[in-house]
Every structure is written in C-alpha cells, then in structure tokens.
Amino acid sequence: MASRGRGRGRGKWPGGGYDHPARHTPHEDFPEIALPEMTCARATVEEKAMIVATLKFEDFWRNSCYHLEEDAPKKKNDDKEIERYSDRKRKTQSKREALSSYLKLTPANFPAELVQGSKRGQASNKKLRWDRGSDDQPFEVFEKLEEKHKEGDKKTEKDGDDEDEHEEEEVEEAESSDDDYNQNIEFDDDDDDWNQEEEAHEDYYD
Amino acid sequence: MVSQHGILLAVSIISDHFGPLVSKVCGCLLRHGALPLQEIVRRLELSPGQVKNSLLVLIQHNCVQAFNSPRGSGDKTATHYLANFDNILHRQRFSKFLSVIRADIPESEALLEGLLQNGRLTFDQLVERTISKVPEGSITPSREEIRMNFNKLVFAHYVERCPKPEPFFDPLVDEQSTSTRKRAKTVEIALSIDKKVVNTASLSDAERFSEIPYIMEDASNANDSTHSSIAGTKRKHNALEVDAELNSTIAENEVLWRANFEKFIFCLKKKFCADRKKPKLKVGTHPIWEAFFEASLIERDNNSVTSPINGILERVGQKEGGTLMTLDHITRVLEELNCNPSSEDPDSFILDLSRIVEASQNEEIIDTTILDKQIVYGTLYKLLKDDYIETERILSGTGTGNLQFFVWRVKNTFREQFIDNLYHAALNLRQMVNYIADLLLEGSKDDTKLRNRKNILILALTRHDDSLMLFNGF
Numbered sequence: 208m209a210s211r212g213r214g215r216g217r218g219k220w221p222g223g224g225y226d227h228p229a230r231h232t233p234h235e236d237f238p239e240i241a242l243p244e245m246t247c248a249r250a251t252v253e254e255k256a257m258i259v260a261t262l263k264f265e266d267f268w269r270n271s272c273y274h275l276e277e278d279a280p281k282k283k284n285d286d287k288e289i290e291r292y293s294d295r296k297r298k299t300q301s302k303r304e305a306l307s308s309y310l311k312l313t314p315a316n317f318p319a320e321l322v323q324g325s326k327r328g329q330a331s332n333k334k335l336r337w338d339r340g341s342d343d344q345p346f347e348v349f350e351k352l353e354e355k356h357k358e359g360d361k362k363t364e365k366d367g368d369d370e371d372e373h374e375e376e377e378v379e380e381a382e383s384s385d386d387d388y389n390q391n392i393e394f395d396d397d398d399d400d401w402n403q404e405e406e407a408h409e410d411y412y413d
Numbered sequence: 414m415v416s417q418h419g420i421l422l423a424v425s426i427i428s429d430h431f432g433p434l435v436s437k438v439c440g441c442l443l444r445h446g447a448l449p450l451q452e453i454v455r456r457l458e459l460s461p462g463q464v465k466n467s468l469l470v471l472i473q474h475n476c477v478q479a480f481n482s483p484r485g486s487g488d489k490t491a492t493h494y495l496a497n498f499d500n501i502l503h504r505q506r507f508s509k510f511l512s513v514i515r516a517d518i519p520e521s522e523a524l525l526e527g528l529l530q531n532g533r534l535t536f537d538q539l540v541e542r543t544i545s546k547v548p549e550g551s552i553t554p555s556r557e558e559i560r561m562n563f564n565k566l567v568f569a570h571y572v573e574r575c576p577k578p579e580p581f582f583d584p585l586v587d588e589q590s591t592s593t594r595k596r597a598k599t600v601e602i603a604l605s606i607d608k609k610v611v612n613t614a615s616l617s618d619a620e621r622f623s624e625i626p627y628i629m630e631d632a633s634n635a636n637d638s639t640h641s642s643i644a645g646t647k648r649k650h651n652a653l654e655v656d657a658e659l660n661s662t663i664a665e666n667e668v669l670w671r672a673n674f675e676k677f678i679f680c681l682k683k684k685f686c687a688d689r690k691k692p693k694l695k696v697g698t699h700p701i702w703e704a705f706f707e708a709s710l711i712e713r714d715n716n717s718v719t720s721p722i723n724g725i726l727e728r729v730g731q732k733e734g735g736t737l738m739t740l741d742h743i744t745r746v747l748e749e750l751n752c753n754p755s756s757e758d759p760d761s762f763i764l765d766l767s768r769i770v771e772a773s774q775n776e777e778i779i780d781t782t783i784l785d786k787q788i789v790y791g792t793l794y795k796l797l798k799d800d801y802i803e804t805e806r807i808l809s810g811t812g813t814g815n816l817q818f819f820v821w822r823v824k825n826t827f828r829e830q831f832i833d834n835l836y837h838a839a840l841n842l843r844q845m846v847n848y849i850a851d852l853l854l855e856g857s858k859d860d861t862k863l864r865n866r867k868n869i870l871i872l873a874l875t876r877h878d879d880s881l882m883l884f885n886g887f
Binding site: 247254257262264269277338 | 430431435465474505527529530531532533542545575578868872
C-alpha cells in the first residue's frame, strides 16, 4: 500500500511509459531531408534528349485513349441522348478518343473472345488526333521562349550601355539560381505542361 | 517468377501509362501467372468489359501474350493471358531505343516513335499519322518515301510483324519449338513456360522481317503496251501481278507491325560492351575496336558481334592513324581483344559479348585486402542486416578452452535479392518523380526548382536502368 504512490513519475518503472509517451506524427511519404551535393556527371546532350523523349512519351500515354478511366462506362452503346451530370463533369476533365479508333479489333489481331461484338475497323474516316496535342504544346513553349529571348536581345541592343545591361542580367540570373539543382540541367522542361492551359479539343465519341 | 519489387515496379509503370484499372489486371497476371478471362474477373471483382478493355490495351502494347490452352479433360480449350515482364520494363527505355535509331537511321525515327507510342500499327496507320503530323506549310512526304524509310527499319530488324494473337500451347506437353527460328546456341537450360509461350507465338524470322513489297503502279499499263504474243504468258503475268498486289495490300493494310525489343536491347548491349572496354584499351587500339563494332553485320543471335575483315579495314582506314596499320597488326590486335576468326566464315571476326557482360557483373574482386577491424565488423553487420550473407557458429573444442568462430558466406539467393533491390530503387525513383509531378500540378512557387529536381530524378532513373539491363536484360 505504501508503494502505491511510488510507481508514478519514475523513469525506470518497467511497465509504464509516462515519461516517454508515444507521439503520433502524421506519416510523411517524402520528408524533407538535407541532400548531399551532387557529384555525378552532368547530363550529356544525348541524355537530355532522352529525358525530353521520356517526358513526351509519358505525356502522350497519359492523354491517349489507352489510358483507361477506372469508372468510365464500358458499354459502347451508352445513352448519349440523355446527358448525365457525371458525363458533363467527365467531359471537361478529359477528352479521350475511342480505343476502337486505334486498335484493329479483328480476330486476326486479338483473341476472339475480346473482339466479339465490337465494331470492326474504324467507324468512319474521322481524323485522328494521334499525338498532335502533345506535339503542339512544346513547340508553343519553345516559340514563346524564343520570342522572349529575342525581345531581351532587342532591348539590350537598343540601350546604349549594352555590356552593362548584359552583365546586370547575368548577375540577376546568377542570384536567382542559387540552388544546386539549377546549375546542372539547364534546359527547360517544356514537355511538362502541367501549368499550361489545355487546348480546346474536339469531341471524338463513338 | 518475378521478384516482389519487380512486380511493384512493373505495376507502377503500367499504372502511370495506362491507369489504375489496367495496372490491376497486369498485376494480377504477374502475381498469378497465366490466367483465363473469367479467373481475372473473379479475382479482381471487375466487370468483364473492364477486364477485356484492359487486356486489349496490354496486348496492343505487347505487355500480354494470349494463348489457347486445354482446359480440363476433353477437347475444351480456353484463352489464357500471360504478362510479359521484360516488355513492361522495356517501356521505360523507349527513349534509349529512339536514340539508337537517331544514330543509325535518323530518317526513320518518327516512324519508330509512332510504333513505340501506339504499341502496334499497320503501315497505313503509320502513313496517316506521318501525314497528320506534318506542320502547315511543309512538304508532305510521299507514300513511297514513307515505305522506303519503313522498310529500312524492317531490313535492320528494328521492326517486326506482330506475333500470332492466340497460338495453341499445352504446357503439359514437353513440345519442341515448332517455329523455324534458328537459334545460334542450343538451349541447354529448360525454358520457362513464359519463354515457351513467346516462342510458340513468334513467327519465323523470314516472315517476321518480311518487308512491304513495292508494286509498280503502272505495271498493268506497261503489260498492255508490250503486246505479248502468248496469251498464256500474259495471263500468268496478270495472276502474278494480282498476287503481288494482294501481298502488298495485306502488308500495308492488314499486318500489324511493332518494334523488335530484342534488337534494341542487343544494340544497347553492344554499345555498353564497346564503351566498357574502352578505358582499358591500350593506346592505338581504339580505332580498331571502334571499327570492329561499326562494321558489324546483322546478327542472328543476341550474344555476339560478327564483322567482316573488309569492313573493319575500310573503317580503320578512315580513322586517325588507321592508314598506317597493316593487316597483320589489325588481326593481332583483334585477337588480343578476344575477337576471334569466325568458324563459319574465316574472313569474319566474332566477339562473344556475354563474357564482357559477365565480367562487368562481377567486376574485379581482390582476393585479400587489409582493412581496419571496425570497418570489417561494420561491413559484415550491414551485409547481414540486408540479408546478403549468412553466418554459422562453429565451436572448437581444441586447446585449453572452447573457442567459437563465426564463419560467413554469401547466401545463394544473393543475386535475386540484389536484382530485387535494383527494382526497388527504380520504383522509389518513379514514386519520387510522380510526387514532384503532383506538386507541380498543384502549383507552387518553386516551379523551376521542382522541374529541375524532376529532371535530375529522371536522369538518375535513366542511368540506373543501365544497371537493370546489365543484370537482367543483356
């Protein structure tokens, strides 16, 4: 009985955890850590081209008809006359072309059980998008960058103190790119069009 | 069977490219082996329509091969679907495949890009795609020009006709391969069922790489004007023409073509071996080494490079200091570099790449080394924790007391674990890239910084993939 009060508060109490309570912190997938300095070789010209090509491929597939939506209706004879609210919402999110426009759905190419009942060949001579959408955007960005570059050049030519302007610009750029990461890969991630406005795509439905 | 992280990596690739639905179906096949449609529907609790569409996408992109197999007793058969792990992993190397073509046949790069993007296409579809991508104001290439560039890819074996969609295969019957494909080495190792299915589905080499025939468009006009005196000859000519036209039409409209991944992996292997050995070459041997690879002919197997001596001499002559080299000198250097005269053709030299690959996998290991005790303990502990080595305690009763020793050895699952860790690393890199992509999508002040980080991670993944190929691909 006398020992009733003694157990509490002592760090060495075997069963208790009062002095070191468990802390619940939210799980972080990618916690910020201090990264070591990058010592590997910089990207060669060929490697930069490969990175751009990779981004282009990934972008193409994400927007292609091959990227299947999880809750998209699979019946091809959906009632399109009655437009549901969820259809309208889906339309604004993604405008994918039909899978059957690109796949040659015949028993000569695919297992018979997969092509039974599907439309054979293309429904009509619709002009397919292929990857025109993803092609145009990088070109637009390249053009914009070129224009900006030209404007910048023109401005420096117009001013009398050309060299000073250049130096000032260079110094400004150097100050802004104080991050280690900016030193190495200098090209712009033009294929990353996350922050660009989507083009108005035509609707291609079956 | 594929390792745990290999499956996760493959599923991650498919999910990024084709969405979560397709990746579920793919994951199911990778984990459980070949399955029929109903079984996939049952396990995943998806609708048949969803599973069918997913399988169509996976087959279109060469990630799944279907085959007909007996079901139960009797004559009943069912279509089974088998995931192709190697082809799924190749998807993260497509940019490397494009760079191979850019160096070899640059005028055909756009055609290959179309095939890689869409998995399989007919020649007609490729033409339509090429024309649709021509910028306004530029000259549209003619169909003939496109066919020429396409046939260059076929001739070099970069592109092939797609395999049979649903061949019959009975895994219980130990059948010999019925295809007429030649194999340079006799296969001593028993092929897995996956490889057997792929072999069964493959067409013969002659058919696989059969180019699109060129038909003279005004051939019929020419025939009329010759006034052939023998009516039978004319009829025979017309029949042949019709056959040729039919073949051409089929080849252009009906046949599906795809990239031949084997060839691209072989090209990358060649490049890897050539680059790997360069730093160790003696002075003056670089031109001969490079010339040997440049002169290589179309190989029939994926483990060796064969080059004719005339081709090698020609290219050596074009290089700096090459004109001064004699035939004897070049021959001697080639033999020192393990390029031996081919038994089939004495005028050619053949190099076995598998030796270079194996050496690269093992690297040079010193037999003995002197290290600080703490470093040794630390290293052994880390290896034990990572499950690469195991230890055994041996008691020795000799001498005054009992001594105990710990002996260490590498586990025989070392290789599999190592490859699994490589897959794990690739998976982590992909997840990190996706995480940054999500951040960019949300919008942030550090856009440029995030983009640069993303590029660096993709670069790391590209370089890491070289290790993946070295240990599982070459």
